[in-house]
Amino acid sequence: MRISGGQTAIYINGTGISRLVEPIDAGEVVSTLQANVNAIFGASGIVSINHSNYTWEYDHKDLIQINGARLLEVFNGHPEVNILGAHGKYSYEELWDVI
Secondary structure: OEEOOOOEEOOEEEEOOOOOOOOOOOOOHHHHHHHHHHHHHHOOOEEEEOOOOHHHOOOHHHHOOOOOOOEEOOOOOOOOOOOOOEOOEOOHHHHHHHO
16 A cells, blocks of 8 residues: 555555455554554454565664564565665664564
8 A cells, every 4th residue: 555645655464354454544654554453453363564675665663663563574575675674774684673
């Protein structure tokens, strides 16, 4: 999903949900992530946040504020996912460790 006028991409999965969960745009990253986590929990699902380094949309400072999400994407082979990080940006492994 894209939020706030199409500028920020949020990728989140709900596994084992009991009903359709429509994406929620709450206007900014943390509130949008949290609203969608809550909606997935409300449908009895397990939450996974994906592609946290994809085009640097959000980082550990955002993710650590989210309550209830316990899974992060382990690997993604897409060339824009930035698995290894960059100058001043955490790799996936460093991100997991910080969180």
